[in-house]
Amino acid sequence: MSRSTTPKPGISRGTHTIPVTHDGATVEQRYHVAGTGPVCVVHPGGPGIGWDYLRMPALEEHLTMVYVEPVGTGSSGRLADPRGYDLATYTHFLHAVVEHLDLPDVMMLGHSHGGFVAQRYALDHPDRVASLILYDTSPVTDGDFWPTAVAGMERFARRHAVDHPEVARYVAGLTGRSAPSDDEGATQVLRLITPAYFHDYWGREDEFAAGRQALHMYAAPAWGEGPAFDVRAELPGLAAPTLVLVGDDDFICGPRWARMIHEAVPGSRLAVLDRTGHLGHIESPVQHAAAVRGFVTAVTGPAA
Structure with missing residues (x-):
């Protein structure tokens, strides 16, 4: 990381809500802060799954986890037109959270569909992403x-x-x-x-x-309606240090797709969790936390 991600006093634990302008309307965006240490912004999967399945207590011991509650779920706001729940929308709301945190850059973790959002965000806002954890996700949702x-x-x-x-x-x-x-x-x-x-x-x-x-x-x-997701051609330009994390028995975003990201992103790390499906933070929390901690230490130094 080129710049500090140490939490500012304004990043307090608990639940926060910010107003976000989208298509001329104001929509509430909620996020939740837990833990201590460098800030990691977390985007869950779905689309449409409640954020709390992705709560990671083992990482909260070392990182300040900022869990985004995506628009259209939980207590966050709703769009007037449900066709608007596309990748551009999620990226827009994620950027609003990053801007509100008022840090020069952040660590970012995206799980499954949240990994699509994180990849798109890191490519569109490279100066705001200090490091990236792509967890059980894919660079493409093509015909295969x-x-x-x-x-x-x-x-x-x-x-x-x-x-x-x-x-x-x-x-x-x-x-x-x-x-x-x-x-x-x-x-x-x-x-x-x-x-x-x-x-x-x-x-x-x-x-x-x-x-x-x-x-x-x-x-x-x-x-939601939007173009097919495919960032394969763009990933070689991704400069942020990147960890690609995957369960070896993940049927939906398994090692095939993880290796595709790993081979495309220069200098990325690949960690495959043994005897683990799509929810490694629940099924293999020790392996999962060790992989993330090893990556964070390599990027930020032993004091992280």
Whole structure:
């Protein structure tokens, strides 16, 4: 990092709300601050999943985590036109949070779809990103991305069909066939297919069941319209130190896509978490935190 990301006094723990102008309207953007140390701005996935699934207590011991609650979810504001929930919109609201923090630059972590946002933001605002953690994400959602994810879900369903017959509904849940138009229905679908996002959900169900039932999904962000995501040609110009972090058994944004980012971004690090799905901070928190801490130490020095 070329400049300090030590928190300013104004970055206080707790929940904060800022007004953001978007398409001529004022929309509330909420974010949550926890932990101590250099500032790391965190964008969750989805689009449309409630931010708190991405809470990372192990990292809060070393970093000030600024968790963005994306527009269209939770207590953040809603867009008048749900077609507006696209990558440009999320990047716009993320920039508003970064500007409000009033730091010269920040560490940024994006998970899954939040990794799309983080990549786009780092490419558009290179002077504001001191370092970047791309966690279980991809540089592209081309014609091969979704068929590969569906094939991974189908393999998961075949493996578990005998002991857990409900997995027969998982592929339809992933692909949005008969997708619910309300938040309650979207949440039910997310909770239904959650085991597929773990390497060994049922083997450790006592650890993960409560978190599964706490998940929330908001329907409107799924209606966003925008161009296909593909930053592969731009990534070689990404100058920020970058960690690419992935679970080895992540069916949707797995090692294939992580290596694609790693090979494109000059000097990036790749960390593959063993026996881990799409939620390594929950399933393998020690491995996950060690990978991030090693990266932060390499970038900021041992005192981070």
